[in-house]
Amino acid sequence: xxxxxxxxxxxxxxxxxxxxxxxxxxxxxxxxxxxxxxxxxxxxxxxxxxxxxxxxxxxxxxxxxxxxxxxxxxxxxxxxxxxxxxxxxxxxxxxxxxxxxxxxxxxxxxxxxxxxxxxxxxxxxxxxxxxxxxxxxxxxxxxxxxxxxxxxxxxxxxxxxxxxxxxxxxxxxxxxxxxxxxxxxxxxxxxxxxxxxxxxxxxxxxxxxxxxxxxxxxxxxxxxxxxxxxxxxxxxxxx
Amino acid sequence: xxxxxxxxxxxxxxxxxxxxxxxxxxxxxxxxxxxxxxxxxxxxxxxxxxxxxxxxxxxxxxxxxxxxxxxxxxxxxxxxxxxxxxxxxxxxxxxxxxxxxxxxxxxxxxxxxxxxxxxxxxxxxxxxxxxxxxxxxxxxxxxxxxxxxxxxxxxxxxxxxxxxxxxxxxxxxxxxxxxxxxxxxxxxxxxxxxxxxxxxxxxxxxxxxxxxxxxxxxxxxxxxxxxxxxxxxxxxxxxxxxxxxxxxxxxxxxxxxxxxxxxxxxxxxxxxxxxxxxxxxxxxxxxxxxxxxxxxxxxxxxxxxxxxxxxxxxxxxxxxxxxxxxxxxxxxxxxxxxxxxxxxxxxxx
Ligand SMILES: Nc1ncnc2c1ncn2[C@@H]1O[C@H](COP(=O)(O)OP(=O)(O)OP(=O)(O)O)[C@@H](O)[C@H]1O
Ligand SMILES: [Mg+2]
Numbered sequence: 001x002x003x004x005x006x007x008x009x010x011x012x013x014x015x016x017x018x019x020x021x022x023x024x025x026x027x028x029x030x031x032x033x034x035x036x037x038x039x040x041x042x043x044x045x046x047x048x049x050x051x052x053x054x055x056x057x058x059x060x061x062x063x064x065x066x067x068x069x070x071x072x073x074x075x076x077x078x079x080x081x082x083x084x085x086x087x088x089x090x091x092x093x094x095x096x097x098x099x100x101x102x103x104x105x106x107x108x109x110x111x112x113x114x115x116x117x118x119x120x121x122x123x124x125x126x127x128x129x130x131x132x133x134x135x136x137x138x139x140x141x142x143x144x145x146x147x148x149x150x151x152x153x154x155x156x157x158x159x160x161x162x163x164x165x166x167x168x169x170x171x172x173x174x175x176x177x178x179x180x181x182x183x184x185x186x187x188x189x190x191x192x193x194x195x196x197x198x199x200x201x202x203x204x205x206x207x208x209x210x211x212x213x214x215x216x217x218x219x220x221x222x223x224x225x226x227x228x229x230x231x232x233x234x235x236x237x238x239x
Numbered sequence: 240x241x242x243x244x245x246x247x248x249x250x251x252x253x254x255x256x257x258x259x260x261x262x263x264x265x266x267x268x269x270x271x272x273x274x275x276x277x278x279x280x281x282x283x284x285x286x287x288x289x290x291x292x293x294x295x296x297x298x299x300x301x302x303x304x305x306x307x308x309x310x311x312x313x314x315x316x317x318x319x320x321x322x323x324x325x326x327x328x329x330x331x332x333x334x335x336x337x338x339x340x341x342x343x344x345x346x347x348x349x350x351x352x353x354x355x356x357x358x359x360x361x362x363x364x365x366x367x368x369x370x371x372x373x374x375x376x377x378x379x380x381x382x383x384x385x386x387x388x389x390x391x392x393x394x395x396x397x398x399x400x401x402x403x404x405x406x407x408x409x410x411x412x413x414x415x416x417x418x419x420x421x422x423x424x425x426x427x428x429x430x431x432x433x434x435x436x437x438x439x440x441x442x443x444x445x446x447x448x449x450x451x452x453x454x455x456x457x458x459x460x461x462x463x464x465x466x467x468x469x470x471x472x473x474x475x476x477x478x479x480x481x482x483x484x485x486x487x488x489x490x491x492x493x494x495x496x497x498x499x500x501x502x503x504x505x506x507x508x509x510x511x512x513x514x515x516x517x518x519x520x521x522x523x524x525x526x527x528x529x530x531x532x533x534x535x536x537x538x539x540x541x542x543x544x545x546x547x548x549x550x551x552x553x554x555x556x557x558x559x560x561x562x563x564x565x566x567x568x569x570x571x572x573x574x575x576x577x578x579x580x581x582x583x584x585x586x587x588x
Contacts (some may be wrong), residue, residue: 051476069324076478088473090466100459101466105478107459154477 002064004029004189005050005080005158010058012042012049019045021213022058027158027189032181034192034200034221036234037210043193044085046210047160050191051075051082062158077105079157083164087147089135096131098146102153112155119186120149123179141172148179152188159183160191165199177203197234201225209234246431248548254437254506256544257444258284261499262521263528263540264451265492269373270530271468272481272488275381275392278400281518282407283373283493287500288509289407291365292416299352301410302368303345309375310341316379337378341371358419362501369497373489376403382482400515407511415513420505440502447495448537454491455533464488520547520562527569529577539569 003026012020020042027033037043049056052072060067062080070078090098099120103113121128124145130138138146144164151159164180165173177199183190194200200221201207207224209217217229224230262284269277286302293300314337321329344367351364380399384392424435454461467474467484474481503509503517520543527539543562550561 053472053475069326072475073478073480076476082476084472084476086472088470088476090469090473092469093462093465097462097466101462101474101477101479104459104463150477 002061003027004031004063005191006059006061007050008059010046010049010056010060012045012054012056014045019213020049020056023210023213023215025208025215025218027191030184030187030189031206032184032190032192032204033206033208034194034204035208035210036194036197036200036230038233039195040212041210042213043210044162047082047084047162047191047193050160051080073105076154079155080160081151081154081156081158082160083147083151083162085162085166087143089143089146089150091134091136093135094131095127095133095135095138095146098135098150099127099131099153102150103155105154116153116155120152123152123182124149141168144168144172144176148176152183152186156188158189158191160193162193163195164192165194165196173199197230198225201230243430244552246429248552249545250431250433250437252545252548253541254440254544255547256524256541257440258499258503258517259521259524259540259544260444260537261447261495262518263525263536264448264533265495266518266522266525267528267530267533267536268451268464268488268492268495270525272464273377273381273392273485274389275377276389276396276522276530277373277489277492278393278396278518279376279403279514280373280492280496281514281516281521282400282403283369283496283514284500284503284517285509285511285514286372286407287365287369287497288418288504289411289416289511290368291361291418291501291504292509293411294348294356294361294365295419297353300348300365300368301406302372303348305406305410306341306345306368306371306375309372309379310338313341313375313378314338316383337375341375344368344371358421362421365501366494366497369500370490370493373493373496374486377485377489382485385482404512404515407514411511413511415508415510416504417508418501418504434506436502436506443498443502447498448533451491451495451533460487516559523562523566523569526566526573529573 005027007023007025009022009024010020011018011022023046025033035043035046045054048054050060052067052070052075062078067075090101099117103116106112126142127145127149130142135143135146148161148164161180164176168176173196180190180192181203192200192204201224204221207219207221208215209230217224217227262280266277266280269275269280290300290302314333317333317337318330321333344364348364348368356364376399380395381392384395420436421439422435426433426435426438455465463474463479464484464487467479467481471481521540524540524543525536527542528536543565546565547558547562550558
């Protein structure tokens with residue numbers, strides 16, 4: 001069986017600067033894979049390239065087909081979705097409209113729309129309460145939930161999350177990771193980029209460590225969690 | 240100035256304002272979705288009136304030639320870009336959208352040449368001939384520059400305006416035209432004579448503003464347009480194509496512009512270059528809304544209409560000067576209020 005997403009020798013450059021160099025990675029159906037790394041390691045760059053927002057070199061295939069010449073919008077329609085680091089919500093629109101637009105690719109299927117709304121609202125009851133509120137007035141945690149909710153609305157097969165715990169209080173971080181783990185039940189595979197290495201490795205099956213654009217380590221997440229090299233740099237030294 | 244004159248000028252100003260409302264809303268619509276300040280938008284309004292005048296004179300409007308020309312260029316560009324990305328399956332659609340659909344009205348105009356049509360049908364034909372112009376110009380001039388800065392887009396936009404008004408001179412000649420009015424009826428409202436055409440103008444502006452509002456608030460395609468205006472990256476990652484919503488914004492705006500042209504055609508003599516000034520005044524109104532707020536834009540456009548009307552009573556030579564001078568207090572007010580907005584935004588992030 002071929003992997004859901006297969007990346008071979010992916011490189012991404014900003015002009016002359018190569019931010020990501022020759023990385024290879026595989027995600028199987030139903031897997032949670034995490035990429036951890038310091039600030040500026042190239043995590044966001046890599047996700048943007050996988051989404052088609054940045055040009056890249058190398059081979060990327062999704063569901064067995066190459067993604068060359070497939071634009072962002074068609075990737076979304078094929079179930080490849082991104083929760084970007086900057087969230088990119090529609091700030092002057094309501095919570096409900098933001099979620100609604102998550103389902104833009106199948107907008108003519110009203111029944112599926114209703115079903116997806118229920119899936120999102122069941123996972124994020126807070127969003128249901130605030131559905132009429134303008135997004136610009138949401139709290140940071142609520143925005144983060146909305147960004148994930150909007151991406152879920154697109155009915156992803158592979159969801160890429162860029163630092164979902166960014167700037168959130170510990171209690172909400174735990175809640176967000178619980179929800180991420182529960183997405184597996186929906187048949188969603190996940191590529192999770194995180195600064196919060198411990199929580200990410202506890203949630204994921206497989207982990208990769210990105211250092212200045214290259215993978216320096218990879219392996220089962222539970223092994224990485226106990227790897228002294230990871231512990232020292234990313235888990236704050238003590239385990 | 241007694242009450243009678245003041246009221247008369249008010250009616251006149253509101254009628255002008257109604258026209259500016261339609262054009263200003265279109266300007267804001269195009270700007271917010273595509274970031275292009277579409278300078279030739281006033282020309283679109285003038286084109287629809289002049290095209291109607293040609294149809295009523297039994298001549299083939301130059302718009303037909305313009306459409307065929309623009310559609311050929313746009314189709315060629317689209318096919319080349321599809322070929323470069325090896326998207327062969329999209330080609331038949333490109334031929335339909337860029338080749339066939341925009342030239343259908345041209346074909347209709349050519350076939351109907353010399354036929355006697357009711358005024359309503361003539362108007363519909365003129366409108367259909369004008370609608371594809373802006374979307375095609377978008378494909379030719381602006382889509383290749385999708386990531387350029389607002390300033391670059393504005394410069395291109397000015398260039399497109401000069402090209403378009405040059406062509407208008409070629410097509411329509413230097414003389415002015417007036418179209419047949421739909422109605423010549425007059426009402427008497429509290430002693431002030433009000434033409435039915437004026438009522439029509441105000442009603443059309445109100446109706447189209449209302450429809451636009453409903454479209455934005457209740458349809459998913461309208462919300463996709465707002466989403467594109469709000470956050471382009473956000474729109475793309477939910478599968479909305481900014482290029483396509485842009486085309487739609489141009490079409491919708493052209494409808495507003497075209498209708499306003501049809502409405503002023505009978506009451507003002509229009510020349511090949513009249514559109515620019517109309518577009519510029521509507522723009523002053525749109526600036527009041529900061530090029531983002533539709534209600535404020537509509538309000539601003541009505542104010543400009545009234546200002547123009549009263550200014551022309553006090554000094555007809557200075558009326559344009561007064562209208563454009565009003566930009567200064569508007570800009571001061573805008574910059575003061577936008578400073579506050581920026582501070583608020585900093586608090587949030
Ligand atoms: N638009 C850009 N132009 C030039 N360089 C860029 C651009 N965006 C990012 N970079 C550089 O590329 C490198 C990788 O950035 P990236 O945002 O991918 O890091 P990251 O791993 O996501 O970091 P963080 O954890 O801080 O979000 C950084 O050195 C950054 O300065
Ligand atoms: Mg990042």
